[in-house]
Amino acid sequence: MSRGTLYDKVWQNHKVASLPTGQDQLFVGLHLVHEVTSPQAFGMLKERGRTVAFPKRTHATVDHIVPTGDRARPFGDEAAENMMAELEENVRASGIDFSDPDSGDQGIVHVIGPEQGLTQPGMTIVCGDSHTSTHGAFGALAFGIGTSQIRDVLATGCVAMEKQRVRRIEVTGELGEGVTAKDVILTIIRKLGTDGGVGYVYEYAGEAIEALGMEGRMSICNMSIEGGARAGYVNPDETTYEWLRETDAFADDPETFERLKPYWESVASDDDAEYDDIVTIDGSAIEPTVTWGTTPGQGIGITEPIPHPEDLPAEKVETARRAQKHMRVEPGETMEGYEIDVAFLGSCTNARLKDLREAAAFIKGRDVHPDVRAMVVPGSQRVQKAAEAEGLDTVFKEAGFDWREPGCSMCLGMNDDQLQGDEASASSSNRNFVGRQGSKDGRTVLMSPIMVAAAAVTGEVTDVREMKEVTVA
Amino acid sequence: MSGIDHDGFADGDSPAEQVTEVSGTGIPVRGNDIDTDQIIPARFMKVVTFDGLGQFAFFDQRFDDNDEEKDHPFNEEKYRGANVLVVNANFGCGSSREHAPQALMRWGIDAVIGESFAEIFAGNCLALGIPTITADAETVETLQEYVAANPDAEIEIDVENETVTYGGETVEATVSEAQRRALVEGVWDTTALMGANTEAVKETARSLPYIPADHIPGDGSEDAAGAAGDD
Numbered sequence: 001m002s003r004g005t006l007y008d009k010v011w012q013n014h015k016v017a018s019l020p021t022g023q024d025q026l027f028v029g030l031h032l033v034h035e036v037t038s039p040q041a042f043g044m045l046k047e048r049g050r051t052v053a054f055p056k057r058t059h060a061t062v063d064h065i066v067p068t069g070d071r072a073r074p075f076g077d078e079a080a081e082n083m084m085a086e087l088e089e090n091v092r093a094s095g096i097d098f099s100d101p102d103s104g105d106q107g108i109v110h111v112i113g114p115e116q117g118l119t120q121p122g123m124t125i126v127c128g129d130s131h132t133s134t135h136g137a138f139g140a141l142a143f144g145i146g147t148s149q150i151r152d153v154l155a156t157g158c159v160a161m162e163k164q165r166v167r168r169i170e171v172t173g174e175l176g177e178g179v180t181a182k183d184v185i186l187t188i189i190r191k192l193g194t195d196g197g198v199g200y201v202y203e204y205a206g207e208a209i210e211a212l213g214m215e216g217r218m219s220i221c222n223m224s225i226e227g228g229a230r231a232g233y234v235n236p237d238e239t240t241y242e243w244l245r246e247t248d249a250f251a252d253d254p255e256t257f258e259r260l261k262p263y264w265e266s267v268a269s270d271d272d273a274e275y276d277d278i279v280t281i282d283g284s285a286i287e288p289t290v291t292w293g294t295t296p297g298q299g300i301g302i303t304e305p306i307p308h309p310e311d312l313p314a315e316k317v318e319t320a321r322r323a324q325k326h327m328r329v330e331p332g333e334t335m336e337g338y339e340i341d342v343a344f345l346g347s348c349t350n351a352r353l354k355d356l357r358e359a360a361a362f363i364k365g366r367d368v369h370p371d372v373r374a375m376v377v378p379g380s381q382r383v384q385k386a387a388e389a390e391g392l393d394t395v396f397k398e399a400g401f402d403w404r405e406p407g408c409s410m411c412l413g414m415n416d417d418q419l420q421g422d423e424a425s426a427s428s429s430n431r432n433f434v435g436r437q438g439s440k441d442g443r444t445v446l447m448s449p450i451m452v453a454a455a456a457v458t459g460e461v462t463d464v465r466e467m468k469e470v471t472v473a
Numbered sequence: 474m475s476g477i478d479h480d481g482f483a484d485g486d487s488p489a490e491q492v493t494e495v496s497g498t499g500i501p502v503r504g505n506d507i508d509t510d511q512i513i514p515a516r517f518m519k520v521v522t523f524d525g526l527g528q529f530a531f532f533d534q535r536f537d538d539n540d541e542e543k544d545h546p547f548n549e550e551k552y553r554g555a556n557v558l559v560v561n562a563n564f565g566c567g568s569s570r571e572h573a574p575q576a577l578m579r580w581g582i583d584a585v586i587g588e589s590f591a592e593i594f595a596g597n598c599l600a601l602g603i604p605t606i607t608a609d610a611e612t613v614e615t616l617q618e619y620v621a622a623n624p625d626a627e628i629e630i631d632v633e634n635e636t637v638t639y640g641g642e643t644v645e646a647t648v649s650e651a652q653r654r655a656l657v658e659g660v661w662d663t664t665a666l667m668g669a670n671t672e673a674v675k676e677t678a679r680s681l682p683y684i685p686a687d688h689i690p691g692d693g694s695e696d697a698a699g700a701a702g703d704d
Contacts, residue, residue, distance in 0.1 A: 016677045017670050021655040025667050027677040029684065037570065039521035048664070054678075056688040065519060079519035086521045120683060130569040130593060144569035144593055147523075148600030152664045157674055160663040162651045194506055195563040198592055228566065230592050263682045295506050295566075315562060315610065319505050412515045412568075433510040433567060440514075440533040 002166035004273035006235055007201050009266070010141040014124045016158055023160040029123035029140075031153050032109045033060040033096065035087040036414070037128030041150035042090040052094040054157040059118055060091045061099040063108045064414045068377050068404035071101055080415065094154075107380020107406045110134040110348035114218065115382055117247025121236035121264035126159055131348045131430065133224040136233030137217035138240055139267060141201075143231040164199055164230070165276035170206035173284035178465040180358075181216030182350060182428070182448035184208065186289040186299040188220075188281060189227040194297040197229025200277070203269065204234050208283030214243045215354040222349045223430050226296035235268040290335045290461055291432045291446040293323030298432075299446070302463045306331050326434055327443050335461045338445065340426045342419060343368070343456035344437075345401075346377030347411040347429035350449045353383050355428065359453040360392040365470035368400030369459030375402040375417070377409040401456070413438025426455035491659035492602050495584040496629040499620035499639075500546050500555035502531070507560065508567035509594065513576045526572055527579030547580070551624040559617050560587035562610070565594025574598045584630050586637060586646065588613045599652050599661055604632050608646040616644075633657045 002008055016025040031054070038060075045051070052058060065080040075081040091098040099105035099112050106112070110131050113119040121139035126132060128150045135142035145159060153159055169192075171184055189196075202224050209217065217234045224232030234240075241261065244250055250257040287301030298320065300306060308331040309320035324331065329338065345351070345359055356378065368374045376396050378384035384406055387393055393403045410417040411429035418438025419425055425437060425444050432444035445461055454464040517529040535545045542548045558577065564587045565573060574597045577585070585598065586606045595605040608616075619640055620628070629638040630646075632653060637646045648656075655661040667674075678689045686692045 013681065014677060016667075016673045019663070019666050020658065020660050021663070021666070022651040023655075023663075025670060025674075027674060027681070029681065036518055040523055040571070043522060050664075050668075053674075053690065054688065057684070064515075077519075083519060083521060123683060128569055128571075130567065132569075146569055146571035146574075146593060146597035146600060148571060148597065149663075152667060155664050156667040156670075157678070158667045158670075160667060162649070194566055195589060195591070198563070198589065225567075225593075228563070228591065260683055295508075297506075315505055322504075412510075414515045414519065431508075431510070431567060433508045435514050435533050436510050438516070 002274055002276050004270035005166045005203060005275065006139055006233055006267050006269045007141060007166050007203070010122055010124060011163060013122070019160055021160065023162050025158050026124055026161055027158055028126050028153050029057060030113070030118055030125045031058045032113055032125065032127035032132070033058060034064060034109050034127070034129065035062050035083045036064040037147050038090065038150055039083065039086045041128070041147045041154055044151040045154050048155070050155045052096065052154050055095040057157065058096045059099070059113070060087060060096050061106055061109050061112055062087060062101070064408045064412070066101070066407040067415050068407045068409050068417055071405055077415070101381070104381050104385070107383065108348045108351065108408055110222065111352060111379035111383065114138065114214065115247065115380060117244060117249025120244065120249070120260070121240060122267040126153055130225045131222050133230065133232050134218050134222040134348055136221040136224070136231055137214055139233055139236035139264065141231060141233065144225065164201050166203055167197070167200045167277040167279060168203045168205055168275045170278065170280045171204070171208035171283040172206050172280060173208060173282055174211070175208055175283050175286060178288050178450065179286050180448040180450065181212055181219040183286050183289040184283065185220045185223040186291070186296065186446065187286050189223065189297045190299040191281065192227055192279065194226065194295050195228040197224065197227040200229050202227070202229040202232035203275070204232060206283065209234055210237065213354060214239060215352045218352070219349050223296065226430055236264050288448065288451055288464055290451065292327060292329050292335050293320060294326055294432055294434050295319065295323070296430065296432060296446060298323055300335065302336055303334060306333055306335065308332065335445065336463055338461040339424065340372060340445065340455050340460060341423040342425035343372055343374040343452050344410045344425050344427040344429065345375065345449055345452050346379070346409050348379065348408070349430045350428035351377060351379030351383065353386050355449040356383065356387050356392050357390070359449040360395040362450050362453040362464070363399045363401070363457070364395050366399055366457045368456045372456055372459050374400060374456040375404055375410070377404045377417070378406045380406050410437050412436060426452045426461060428452045489659045489662035489665070490602060492604060492656040493633050494629065494631050495557065495604060496627055497556035497583065498554060498625060499557040499559050499616070499628045500552040501559045501617035501620050502546055503561060503617060505562040506566055507564050509565060509570050509573040510567055512565065512573040513570065518570060518572050523572065523575040523579070526576040527581070530576040530580040554581065555624070556581050556583040557628045557630065558582045558585045559613065559620055560585060561613060562588040564590050566591040569593045571597045571600070574601055574603060578603060586613065586616065586630070599655060600663070602656065602661055604630065604648060604652065604656055606630060606637065606646045606648055608637070608644065612644055
C-alpha cells in the first residue's frame, strides 16, 4: 500500500470512521451539485425525512442542460426547464449557494469551482459527475459519485469509500511545440488503457506536469476517469498558490490564505512517499494526439498510422474493428486529412481562458472552412466575460465561429447542441463514445483546442505544427 | 418536521435488505468498454426521477432511427424475464450517471457478472443492492455462450461464497470484499450507516483548517457567519 502520498494524507485527514462494510467514511469538504444527477438525490432525502447536513459546504450550478443560445425563461425545452426549476427549488429550500445564470458566475461545475476558489488543496471534493477528478489539479482528492452517494453526502456530509492504490505517472522532459496537456493525457490513456486505472488514483508528476499552468493540469486530471482512475491529482506548488491567491476566496483575505498555506504544503506527497506503481512517460516524445476510434484510449500521434486491429492485443481487436467501422477509418493511414463537419471548442476539459486564448491566437487572420460548423462554448460566464474583454469573441466570430453561452453543450448533447446524422466533429471534449455528442451515427475526434482550431480552418484533421504562421496586419 | 434531530439526521432509514444470492435466467451483452452512454443515452436523462428508465436501457443499440428493433439481446424474446446480465471487460465505463444501473434494474436486472467493471458503475450498482461479480475472461465467455444456448436455464449466484452455478457446474467468481460484506450483511445503505456517526463527522470537520466554524451545523452562530465567513 502507498504511504506518505497526498492521497494517503488527505484520506487520513478526512476519515471519520471505519464502516462495517470495510469502507471508510470520509468527510466531504466540498460538494458540488448540478441539475442532472441531483434531483433524484434530493427526492430520496425528502422520502427519508432528512435535510442537507452541510449546506455551506455545498455549491450548485447549472451546466448540462442549459441552453447555450437563447436562455430566456422558461427554456424552450420543457424537460430542461423542469430540471432547472427543480434545482432552483432544491437549493432554495436547503440554503445552498447557486451560481445561476443571473449571477454572472454560472458555468460548467468543474470550471467554476476552481475559478471561484471553492476548490482548494487538501480538500475532499465530490460531485455527481465523473469529471470531478478535474479538481485534483489543485492537490485535492476529488472524484465523481452516483446519485445514491449524492444522497449520502447531502444527508451526512460524508461518502463511503474503499481506499485505492496510488500510481505515480511521471511525465519527463519538455513538451514540444504545438503539444499541450490534452495530448499528454490522451497519450497516458492510450498507453495505460481505458481500464488501466481501475482501482488506482493517479498522481501526475515530472517536469512536463510541473511546467504546466493550472489550466493544463486541470485538463489532465479531468480525463483521469477516461483512463479508469476515479481520481487524479497534482501536488500543490507555487503555480497552485498563485492561482488561489487571485480567487474570490483569498483575493481580499490574505490572512486566511497565509493561515491555510501550511496545510496545503503539508498534504503534498513526501519526497520518500511510497507508491503502488510508478510509470514514466517521455513527454518530449509526445506529438499532437487525436483519437481514431470510439474510446478515449484509441488515440495516436498525428503522424502515426491507425493500427491494424489484428496487431492489437486480443481483447482489443473486436472493439477496434467496430470503432474503425463506425469512424470509417482505414488502418495504416494517419488521421491527418480526416474530414470534419463540426469544430467544437468547449467542455470541462478545455474551455478555460487559456484554451480560448491559444485557439484564438491561431485563428486570428484565418477563416473557418466553408463546410464546417464551428462553435466556441466558454466554460463559464466569467471565462466568457474575460475573453470578451480581450476581444477573443471578435476574433472567433470574424473567423466564422459561433460564440455561445457557457455550458456542457456538445460534449454530451443534452441541449440543442448536437451532431446531426453522421457528422464528424473535431472536439476539445473528453469522450468519443458512440452517440456521445447527440447523434448515434455521429463521429467524434478528440484533440486539443489548437488542433480543433486548425481543423476548423482546414475542414480536416490537421497537424497544427504544419500550419504556417499568419501575419496579421 | 418530525423524526429529524437537531443535526438534520433522521431516524427514517430502514435497514437494507440482505443480498446473499441472486438466481434467475441470464442475458449476455457482449463487448469490452461498453460505456454508460450506450447503457443509457444522455437524452433520456432529462428527467427528475429514475422512474420509467428501464425502457431506455441500451436504447440506441436496440432501435434504429425509425424506432425499428435492431439485433440486441435486450430485444430478444428468449431473454425476456432474464435478471442476470453477463458482460465482458470494463463494463459501465464513462460517466457517473446512476441512471445506467437504474435503467438496467428497472428493466429487470438484479445482478451483473463480467470480466471487469468501471468503479463508479460498480459503486452505483452496490448502492442499489445489485452485485457486480467478476470472473476471468474465459469463464465469462463460456457463461455467455451457455446463456445464449440455454436462455431458460437457471443461474445461481452465491454472493457470500463467491460462486456462480449453472448447468450443474459451479465456477469460482469474485465479489470485492467491501461489496460482499455490504450485500451479505445488508449494510449497503450507507446513508443509514454514516448517519449514525454525527458527532464524529463534526469532530473531523472541526479538525480541518479550511472549514469555518459557522459551516458546521450547531457550531458557529449566524452572527459569527457574517463576521467570520471567509468564503
